[in-house]
Amino acid sequence: MRTVVEQAVAPGYRMLRRLKNRVLNLVDAPVIVLAYHRVTRLASDPHQLAVKPENFRAQMQHLRQNCRCVRLNEEWSGLREPAVAVTFDDGYADNLHEALPILAETGVPATVFVSTGMLGNPGEFWSDDLARQLLDGGDYPPSFELRDREHGGRWPAASPAERQTLHDRLHRAMLKIEPPRREDWLGQLARWSGRGGTARATHRTLTPAELRELSASPLVTIGAHGVTHTPLALLPEAEQRREITQSRRELEELLGREVTVFSYPFGGWRQFDGTTRRLCREAGFRRAVTTFPGQVHRWTDPLQLPRQLVRDWNAATFAARMESFRV
Ligand SMILES: [Zn+2]
Incomplete structure (x- = not known):
């Protein structure tokens, strides 16, 4: 609950933030990194992770028509206009079966961050x-x-x-x-x-063969997301290192290509720390993404990139949100 004082000053803060972003955007075109998890239709979605296919299609069409879409693993320094990078966390099977056809239809590139302990795992996250x-x-x-x-x-x-x-x-x-x-x-x-056992069909994760198929698309980049989907900051350093390096090595061995980008599981301020960032740098990652909101500029720490979480928004809501992410 916000206090009366916070409510009174909030519009002022928003205006100041917009003003600050306008000035910064004149100096350097921002990249907005969008965070998705799933594209599918679920009967129950307690963490609001799924975007329905028709809404995802409308969102990707909006990006294709209105934004410059870039990849998370490419050089951004020469950008002269605001750009958008699409990312997915976790590695659900619907990324291949429901999201990829829409990415292919609209030509929008995306990065999929995979928790390797769930690859081919018969259980659920x-x-x-x-x-x-x-x-x-x-x-x-x-x-x-x-x-x-x-x-x-x-x-x-x-x-x-x-x-x-x-x-x-x-x-x-x-x-x-x-x-x-x-x-x-x-x-x-x-x-x-009395519930449990193998994964519900609706909550299945990618198998290794499905990940290879997803990765074969020229639109898709694969990134690492740890092994066990644990907030890394709570683990001892040696365990953090294992989560970071093992997820990278497993993906590289499976895909036969270099993996240079990482997504911190859960990605909030308390869920990764300075040690986690250092370990990612030592492991050779060039960029790592969080879940706190903001824009990416050329002065942003590449191992702490903010992202905007996308919900199951229709075309009009998505367009309005994209506008607010940019200013
Ligand atoms: Zn995750």
Whole structure:
């Protein structure tokens, strides 16, 4: 909730930001990096990661007609007009089956960042698995007990509202624990809910063969996104290094080409830090993207590029948002 004072000064800040961007844009044409995850139609999308195919088509048509579209792994220094780079995080199978045909139809290039631990993995991303365990509908036991030395407890889970609250609580906590402990919690949940097993068809990730097919498109660049989709800043340095270098090496071996761009899993201020950036530089990445908003200028740290998250917007909303990203 914003205070009265914050509400009163917000329009002034927005005006100042626009003014600042106008001046900066005269000096240097910005690149707007857009962040997508999925192009598909989902019955339930708790983190709003999916853009429906018809909206994605309208968005790409808008970019093709109104913007200069650039690639994340190319040189941007000679740009004289504002440009846009499209990126996808995670590596869902729909990137090949639903997004690529629309990219090909509109000629818009895109970079797909892949978490290599999920390549060909029969399960789901941990955050999807958590949502499936708790938000799937049907019957549930009346309460859930988590056995954990630090976060353990028992919470009501009989109603959809109680399960939503429990989901949000566990999701927040799971952003702060390491992968083996996360897997243990998901195992406890699966035994309790009776849900689990192989991935739902709607939440499948790319297989290695599908990734090669996606990467064969001249419009697609593949980047790394860690191995286990864990916020890197919470891991010890050696583990961070392994996530960064192993995801790069696995992709390079699979694709037979150099991987030079990285996306920090979850990508917010608390989810990567100075150590993470240094490790990315040492691993040889030339650019790395975050999830905090902003424009990219020639003075922006290449290992900390802001991105604008795109939601399931129709053509008119997308056009208005693009306008606001540019000024
Ligand atoms: Zn991600």
